[in-house]
Amino acid sequence: MTTHLTVTPSTNALSDSARADAMRVLAFGRTFTDHMVTIPYRDGAWQQGELKAYGPLSLDPSASSLHYGQAIFEGFKAFSQPDGGVATFRPDQNGARFNRSAARLAMPDLPVELFMEAADALITLDRKWVPQNVGESLYLRPLMIATDPFLGVRPSLEYLFVLFASPAGAYFPQGVKPVTVWISEDYVRAAPGGTGEAKCAGNYAASLVAQAQAQEKGCDQVVWIDAVHRKYIEEMGGMNLFFVYQENGKTTIVTPELSGTLLAGITRLSLLQIAKDLGFESEERKISIEQWRDDVASGRMTEAFACGTAAVITPVGHVKAKSFEMTINNFENGPVTMAMRDGLLGIQHGTTPDTHGWMHKVC
Numbered sequence: 001m002t003t004h005l006t007v008t009p010s011t012n013a014l015s016d017s018a019r020a021d022a023m024r025v026l027a028f029g030r031t032f033t034d035h036m037v038t039i040p041y042r043d044g045a046w047q048q049g050e051l052k053a054y055g056p057l058s059l060d061p062s063a064s065s066l067h068y069g070q071a072i073f074e075g076f077k078a079f080s081q082p083d084g085g086v087a088t089f090r091p092d093q094n095g096a097r098f099n100r101s102a103a104r105l106a107m108p109d110l111p112v113e114l115f116m117e118a119a120d121a122l123i124t125l126d127r128k129w130v131p132q133n134v135g136e137s138l139y140l141r142p143l144m145i146a147t148d149p150f151l152g153v154r155p156s157l158e159y160l161f162v163l164f165a166s167p168a169g170a171y172f173p174q175g176v177k178p179v180t181v182w183i184s185e186d187y188v189r190a191a192p193g194g195t196g197e198a199k200c201a202g203n204y205a206a207s208l209v210a211q212a213q214a215q216e217k218g219c220d221q222v223v224w225i226d227a228v229h230r231k232y233i234e235e236m237g238g239m240n241l242f243f244v245y246q247e248n249g250k251t252t253i254v255t256p257e258l259s260g261t262l263l264a265g266i267t268r269l270s271l272l273q274i275a276k277d278l279g280f281e282s283e284e285r286k287i288s289i290e291q292w293r294d295d296v297a298s299g300r301m302t303e304a305f306a307c308g309t310a311a312v313i314t315p316v317g318h319v320k321a322k323s324f325e326m327t328i329n330n331f332e333n334g335p336v337t338m339a340m341r342d343g344l345l346g347i348q349h350g351t352t353p354d355t356h357g358w359m360h361k362v363c
């Protein structure tokens with residue numbers, strides 16, 4: 001199967017007991033499996049890749065990604081299945097988005113088949129690292145960096161694709177509980193024509209001071225508003241947002257429309273479908289800060305939550321801005337939020353039928 005990858009098994013892979021120790025307490029993103037994939041790009045083509053021991057990369061100090069930030073990444077998960085196998089959740093979507101990010105940063109396209117082949121080969125070799133419990137997964141982190149040893153500002157001619165994996169426990173070990181958010185009126189994440197739609201490293205660098213400001217205000221996370229009108233809600237940190245409305249016996253979930261500045265989350269896309277499956281209405285449209293405040297005050301909006309691959313679904317329990325603050329659903333996990341979360345986790349863990357063909361069987 002691994003026709004495009006040369007496989008060199010690690011000579012210091014952890015023993016079964018050392019791996020069990022490493023996996024006893026799973027934080028997010030701190031423990032890495034025994035292997036990784038690297039595929040270099042040069043002379044206008046992807047070269048022979050390698051599946052080999054996880055370890056440091058060797059980079060020239062003049063590598064252009066270190067200076068000018070041609071760097072993109074992805075994140076998706078592999079889950080243990082009830083039949084003992086392992087399956088990934090919508091990896092083709094991540095492969096396609098990886099290429100959209102690459103195009104925006106003037107980086108080369110990586111065939112989605114190669115992206116998926118690399119993931120399947122790594123997961124298969126390191127399958128003992130896939131955690132077994134519900135809420136746990138093997139988190140896959142693909143990335144691409146520019147490696148030209150050249151200080152001129154232009155698209156690099158050489159790149160490196162890297163893929164590694166990390167066994168992940170529940171993102172919030174205390175279980176699902178609501179977060180408090182700070183609406184950032186001082187910083188913007190993304191402007192029209194910028195890189196907000198791309199999963200590029202620089203977007204995260206630019207978000208860190210806003211996140212620090214949210215924490216100074218006693219909040220867990222920052223909420224971004226649009227750069228032009230400074231009034232429409234966009235995202236929460238690195239997650240998409242949903243708002244739940246209950247009116248006349250009807251449940252409607254609303255999420256900000258993809259305006260060109262939002263990151264098109266695959267969890268967001270999947271939840272729009274799951275909402276339909278659960279008999280909820282869904283809408284993609286703009287929602288302003290004032291409308292959020294007024295709809296909570298009037299009782300029309302009963303819940304709000306954020307979603308993304310890493311943390312799945314996180315309820316928003318309290319909102320602070322410069323001029324007001326409010327609590328949503330008594331700072332409790334709401335029933336619609338939890339039904340959506342259970343619906344998604346059921347498909348991912350293979351306990352609910354995968355009616356949309358989202359799971360990709362790996363091994």
Ligand SMILES: *Cc1c(COP(=O)(O)O)cnc(C)c1O
Pocket residue numbers: 075199235237238239240263264265266267268307308309310
């Ligand atoms: C990755 C990301 C998301 C969530 O995307 P998923 O595909 O659901 O994981 C949302 N917002 C930002 C800014 C992101 O980088």
